[in-house]
Amino acid sequence: MKKLILFLLFAVIPLLAHAQEAEESAPASPSWSFEMKGGYFTPALPNWEQYYGKRDMPEYSMSLAYKIIRQLDVGIEGEYLTSHGSAYAPLHGTLAGSVTYDVYPVNVFLLFRGVMSEQQWIVPYVGGGYTKMFYDETIENQGSVKGSANGYHFRGGLQFLLDALDPEAANDMYTDNGVFHTYLFVEAEYIHAVAASTNLGGTGYMAGLLFEF
């Protein structure tokens, strides 16, 4: 345990020094943020695994947000989730054929970020908002069913400031591209959107990069 503490100290002290250097050269605070992330989504549908063979489906997302104040973002997010599985033959009562299930949630959100300093290493955040969930179920050689459902979502996570790892690169990112900060983040997400008495939402876990500019 002592070794672990010593290791953390040795790892953190240089970062502190770099963070201090970065803070001295950093300009004013950003107004926008853009994030890309990916992960896995577990649908709330009770028999999902029976039809699609596994409990999760891959999830990809991008969002753009405007900073009303340094701690409050408002933005829009587009997601994509997809899975392949079996369809159901209702008269036979068996699985048959193949189906592709695609979902495209569009979120409008407010995000509260616990950022107190431009060089704060770890930033917790929580947010949520309205969700419009578009779906497209395509049964092979049969056709597709398309529609949408309204709902809401919550998400929260931790953002880790990467600038301190390489202050020179961080400064270049600002001077070349106007990027103030780059974060690596992990987050959990909950979506609730009902279509025909069916909740198409679920829980997702993602990681990605956030750029503030």
Next chain:
Amino acid sequence: MPTKCATLLLSLVFLFLVAIVPKPAAAVTRVVTTNTALCPSDAVNFPCYTSLTVAITNALSGDAIELFPGTYTGNFIINQNITSIYGNETATTFISGGGSGAALTIESVTGNITIKNLSFVNAATGILAQSSPSVTITNNVFDVGPSSTAIQLTSSPNAVINNNSFYQSSNGIVSDSPTVNIVNDIFSTQLATAISSNVAITEILNNLFFNCNSIGPTTISFDPSDTVNYKGNLESEDPLFVNVASADVTQRDFHLQAGSPCINTGNTSGGTNSVDGTPGTPPDMGVYGGSGADTIPFQVQGVSAVTAGTTIDLSWTANNAYTVAGYRVYYGSSSRVYDGTGATEGPSPVTVPTGTAATTFTLSGLSSAVTPSTPTLLSTAPVNGGLVLTWTAASGATGYNVYYGLTSTPTASVSAGPVTSYTLSGLVNDQTYYVYVTAVSQSIFYLAVTAIDNAGSASYSPGVAHESDYSAEVTGGSGAVMESPLSNALHDFPEALVAYPNLPDTSSGCFIATAAYGYYSAPQVQALRNFRDRFLLTNEFGNAFVSWYYANGPAAAAWLNEHPQYKPLVRAALLPAIGMALFMTQTSRALKIVLIMFLLCIIIYTLYRQRLSRSGGLR
């Protein structure tokens, strides 16, 4: 003693120096091929490349470069002292300039270099030799283009240009040096000048000039009685190439036909013909004459096969080269593996004995297939408008047929091919079908033809020596198609599938019916959709109704989903509409007319009885 020690020491130093001084690299043959499977196994002495440019770049002094069949496109430059660059087979090894520049430039090569057995096409200049004093160009085809120059020699004296065929270029040879040796070449259709030089070239021996705008040197005599200037050159006689009419330059064949004036009329300095020469006999003029020509006949074209019972009739286009003495017919039961043995005419290859006139041959007595075993139909699975069938593999089967019908007697069949799972499509949902499968078998033979030359006791080998490469492969079936008895029967019905989760289609469709019946693919909903597509969307009134419904239906469907207790009531209310839709979409026109007339009769009869009842006529 000190002397001995000094001697020993010096010897050790000498041995050490010998050991550490790098030895000169041994000359190698660098092989270039677009098919890496053809690379020689000895990678040390025959390093293999897929790019001619890379091979040239890696070549060292003393190396040779061998090109396997293929087309090598570019403006290649050799400026190191390699000894030769040569093709594996002249007719199939092309160096293309890509339409411009010199296809091959020999630049400041001071040693002897030989270029042979290549076909130069599509270039402004075929070979450009600059400041290279000892170039030998032999047994090549120059078919570079009507506004191009085949060979240009610049500051390159002592070039030897023999046994080449020049066809349809502007200039054959352009040289600024008098000491050029031009022997046994054929200049055909040179649109400007066959040999263009501002100095007098003295060694022009035994060449043929045909259809040339200008021959060039004025000292050439074609009169055998001119003992001073006649040197075996011929004029105005068609060399009788086998085929130069093809628009595709890769299909042109510069072998000589029988009766060509170029046969055995070359200068003996060209050596004995490699194909059919006997010592002392003059060689042929042109690319396939002399001792340096490759011995591979042109590939046989136009092979086709017709099957009749257990015989296969083959035919092909004649190879009219005068050196071709016959053909070989190859057959086997696998593609490109010609090891067949069962034909009455003998094992593969069968030599067609009657010379170049024979362009047909019949293989007879070939084996027939035996009846394959009966497969077992394992399962059926429904899909929309079809059934997925799976069965066991049957021994000896080369394919399977699927039989089906509405009763236990099948009324239709379809060939499934060599598979053990098949989706039978085009069926009607909810209709029960009986399905069977059979195994089928037929003996299939794969065939190819080659041409062989008249080299007598030579060892033939397709595409290597004295025998052309295999022709394009053809197939033929032998004997009847044998079919197993029907497998066990299974019966099943196709149906529209439902995805999970079962969601409404709000993009288009029957919103209320979908909500009432619970899923989009329900047969009742499908019936309404079919009615919409056939009877509403085909007229203006129907389109207006559909638009109104699309605008208002989703709200009604949403209300119904929120109040599922009303769904049975809505389903009952929809029954007449569904019945009407089914009647309109699933019945024939004649049945519709009959039913409508029947209904009209009932209505008229009912009205008639009511009138009678009111008038007191009916008691």
